[in-house]
Amino acid sequence: MKAVHLPLAALLTLNLTLAHAQEPHAQPHAPVADNRAVLALTAAERALLLEEMHLFLDGVQKITGALGRQDMPAVADAARGLGQKAAHGVPAALRAKLPQEFRQLGFSVHSDFDQMALDADNLQDVSVSLNQLSTTLQKCAACHATYQIQAPLHSLGR
Ligand code: HEC
Numbered sequence: 001m002k003a004v005h006l007p008l009a010a011l012l013t014l015n016l017t018l019a020h021a022q023e024p025h026a027q028p029h030a031p032v033a034d035n036r037a038v039l040a041l042t043a044a045e046r047a048l049l050l051e052e053m054h055l056f057l058d059g060v061q062k063i064t065g066a067l068g069r070q071d072m073p074a075v076a077d078a079a080r081g082l083g084q085k086a087a088h089g090v091p092a093a094l095r096a097k098l099p100q101e102f103r104q105l106g107f108s109v110h111s112d113f114d115q116m117a118l119d120a121d122n123l124q125d126v127s128v129s130l131n132q133l134s135t136t137l138q139k140c141a142a143c144h145a146t147y148q149i150q151a152p153l154h155s156l157g158r
Pocket of ligand 1 (some may be wrong): 137
């Protein structure tokens with residue numbers, strides 16, 4: 001039997017092309033301008049902000065896992081970990097560079113998680129917590145749709 005050896009990249013491309021062909025609503029991928037407002041940060045500031053983002057995502061994963069198990073004390077713990085007390089590590093210099101709307105949105109997300117923790121403890125109602133999480137995730141999405149970070153490339157990783 002004659003095997004056809006295609007390079008991996010070609011196979012991947014083929015796969016993607018097929019996946020596209022089967023997707024009825026697929027739009028051609030034209031390059032889209034990134035019109036989001038720019039936060040001009042140093043590499044270290046960018047790293048710090050992204051670290052906070054990773055904590056958010058980890059915490060949201062913990063919350064959804066705990067909700068799935070209906071483990072409300074674990075929901076409260078994970079939510080509290082993302083509350084106001086998590087926001088105190090932001091240095092003044094970075095804080096000063098962040099637009100007011102950005103800080104307000106960040107503040108409101110942290111206080112949402114504090115409220116979620118309180119209600120998870122007191123009400124112990126999975127759908128209340130899920131609705132709160134959904135509302136908060138809209139704020140994550142709103143901020144991501146509005147802002148991007150730009151840090152000097154040459155200093156990345158230092
Ligand atoms: C006040 C604004 C703001 C809020 C609120 C916010 N983020 Fe972000 N997040 C950002 C910015 C700015 C970036 C960098 C985006 C870019 O430069 O493209 C980012 C990036 C991220 C990233 C990518 C990290 C990486 O390594 O590139 C993740 C994941 C993330 N956010 C998760 C979340 C989650 C989950 C929430 C809500 C619980 C959230 N964020 C809320 C501003 C925000």
